[in-house]
Amino acid sequence: MDDKPTLRARMRALRDEFAMTIGGVIEPPSVLLARFAPGVTVSSYVPIGSEADPTAIAFAARERGCTIVLPHVTSRESPVRFFEWQPDQPLIDGPLGLRQPSDEAREADPDIVLAPLLAFDAALNRLGQGAGHYDRVFERLPDAWRIGIAWSVQRVQALATDPWDMALHGVVTEAAAYGEVVA
Numbered sequence: 001m002d003d004k005p006t007l008r009a010r011m012r013a014l015r016d017e018f019a020m021t022i023g024g025v026i027e028p029p030s031v032l033l034a035r036f037a038p039g040v041t042v043s044s045y046v047p048i049g050s051e052a053d054p055t056a057i058a059f060a061a062r063e064r065g066c067t068i069v070l071p072h073v074t075s076r077e078s079p080v081r082f083f084e085w086q087p088d089q090p091l092i093d094g095p096l097g098l099r100q101p102s103d104e105a106r107e108a109d110p111d112i113v114l115a116p117l118l119a120f121d122a123a124l125n126r127l128g129q130g131a132g133h134y135d136r137v138f139e140r141l142p143d144a145w146r147i148g149i150a151w152s153v154q155r156v157q158a159l160a161t162d163p164w165d166m167a168l169h170g171v172v173t174e175a176a177a178y179g180e181v182v183a
Helices: 004-021 030-035 055-063 133-140
Strands: 041-043 067-072 081-084 112-116 145-149 170-172 177-179
Touching: 030 170, 041 055, 055 067, 055 112, 112 133
Parallel strands: 041 067, 041 112, 112 145, 145 170
Antiparallel strands: 067 081, 170 177
């Protein structure tokens, strides 16, 4: 098994190659759609580079009355905060290549977290970029439904985990859904 830095580099290259060929957005499976209702807050994200695009999922949630929030960070070490966002509102440039809402928007914790990732395994463990942002979000919001958004090539046999890692509830790719998002 590769160490995390080696695996991250390998998965970024694989993801980049796949995204250039396939592109597009990830469509929401019916089980996920069933969770979207007025009063539910869903965090999405603006993809960076070749990250899988959750836009179709976020818009489906919005159409069903959910509040959409996007992550906002001020540095690699800072915690993620979530601010409401409407499609007609401009985004600002944040650190680490993020496009994020202004911190003048209303802050809200999500009930459902759509999380980007570099790799996931059959146990729904997630390998992120390495800053621990989503690890800290999952720890702070243990009752939030954690859904990874990925390309199918990002699935690996197994990931080494650390004591603070929290598995996802599900993963949605362009080809399949895994975990609690399977009908």
